[in-house]
Amino acid sequence: MELDSIECVSSSDGIDEEEIHQHHFSSKPHTNIFSSVISPATSVHELLECPVCTNSMYPPIHQCHNGHTLCSTCKTRVHNRCPTCRQELGDIRCLALEKVAESLELPCKYCSLGCPENFPYYSKLKHEAQCNFRPYNCPYAGSECSVVGDIPFLVSHLRDYHKVDMHTGCTFNHRYVKSNPREVENATWMLTVFNCFGQYFCLHFEAFQLGVAPVYMAFLRFMGDENDSRNYSYSLEVGANDRKLTWEGTPRSIRDSHRKVRDSHDGLIIQRNMALFFSGGDRKELKLRVTGRIWKEQQNSDAGVCIPNLCS
Numbered sequence: 001m002e003l004d005s006i007e008c009v010s011s012s013d014g015i016d017e018e019e020i021h022q023h024h025f026s027s028k029p030h031t032n033i034f035s036s037v038i039s040p041a042t043s044v045h046e047l048l049e050c051p052v053c054t055n056s057m058y059p060p061i062h063q064c065h066n067g068h069t070l071c072s073t074c075k076t077r078v079h080n081r082c083p084t085c086r087q088e089l090g091d092i093r094c095l096a097l098e099k100v101a102e103s104l105e106l107p108c109k110y111c112s113l114g115c116p117e118n119f120p121y122y123s124k125l126k127h128e129a130q131c132n133f134r135p136y137n138c139p140y141a142g143s144e145c146s147v148v149g150d151i152p153f154l155v156s157h158l159r160d161y162h163k164v165d166m167h168t169g170c171t172f173n174h175r176y177v178k179s180n181p182r183e184v185e186n187a188t189w190m191l192t193v194f195n196c197f198g199q200y201f202c203l204h205f206e207a208f209q210l211g212v213a214p215v216y217m218a219f220l221r222f223m224g225d226e227n228d229s230r231n232y233s234y235s236l237e238v239g240a241n242d243r244k245l246t247w248e249g250t251p252r253s254i255r256d257s258h259r260k261v262r263d264s265h266d267g268l269i270i271q272r273n274m275a276l277f278f279s280g281g282d283r284k285e286l287k288l289r290v291t292g293r294i295w296k297e298q299q300n301s302d303a304g305v306c307i308p309n310l311c312s
C-alpha cells in the first residue's frame, strides 16, 4: 500500500504542532498550510482517510513519531506499533489534522443514495444517524438479520431470502395455527408483506411473555419513513363465539425496530385465555383468525402532530 501521501504534515515536515496551530488561526485560509508541502493531487479528504481502515478520521487523530496518522479505532488495534513504519506509536495527537477535520464540510455518507447535504464533521455524524436517505434494516423478526437497503431491495430480500408471504391488496384474513399454545419460548412470529397504495406493509404476528402471562400480538409496520407512515391507518380484528377484539392504529415505520413496537404494545394484544377462547375446541391448539384492513388517511392539517404516548 502506498502510504507516503497520508503522512501527517506537522511532523513529517519538521514543523512542530504549535507552529501549525498558529498557521491555522492566521488570516490565511487553512488549506494553505498544505499547498506548499503536498502535491495538489492530494486532496484534504485523502489526508483525512485513515491509512489502515480507509474510513474518514475524526478527532482524536493519532500519529507516530514519524508523522504517520491513523484513526482512534485503529490505534486501539495496532498494539502500539505504527502500521506504516513499525516504530513505537506512543500517544501523540495530530492536532493540525484534527482542526482541518473539524472545519471541513463533507457530503453525507448517503449521498450516493440521494442525500444532497454537506456538513462539518460533527454535524455530519449527527445528521447521518437521522438522514432520510439512510438504508433501512431488514424488518424480518426472529433472527438477527443484518441486511440493509432501500425498500424495493428489502421487499425482494424478504420474499427471496426469508420466504415471506407476499399479498397484494388492502384487506386481509389470516389464520394463525399453533399446536402448542402453552409454549411461548421460541416465540411464534410470522411476517406477511402487503402491497397496496403503491407501498409495502409488514404484518407481524407473534407470541411473547408479558410479565408472567404469555400474550399474542399483531401489528402493522410501514416500509418507509415515519412521516409517510402517518398517511395510513389500519385495523385488526380477532374473535369467535360472538366476541371480538379490535384494534385501530397508524402503522409504525420500520425505522422503529420490531422489538420497540412490540415493547410499546402498539398493536392488537390478545391475552392467552382470550386467544384460547377464540380458538374454540379443546384448548390444545391455537387457531386465531385475524382480519384487517389498511387505508389511506385524508391529508389533514395535524398530520405532523406527534401522538403523545408514542413519542419518547
Ligand SMILES: [Zn+2]
Residues within 6 Å of the ligand: 050, 051, 052, 053, 054, 055, 070, 071, 072, 073, 074, 075
Ligand atoms: Zn482507521
Ligand SMILES: [Zn+2]
Residues within 6 Å of the ligand: 064, 065, 066, 067, 068, 082, 083, 084, 085, 086, 087
Ligand atoms: Zn510511523
Ligand SMILES: [Zn+2]
Residues within 6 Å of the ligand: 108, 109, 110, 111, 115, 116, 117, 127, 128, 131, 132, 133
Ligand atoms: Zn444525508
Ligand SMILES: [Zn+2]
Residues within 6 Å of the ligand: 138, 139, 140, 145, 146, 147, 157, 161, 162
Ligand atoms: Zn433479512
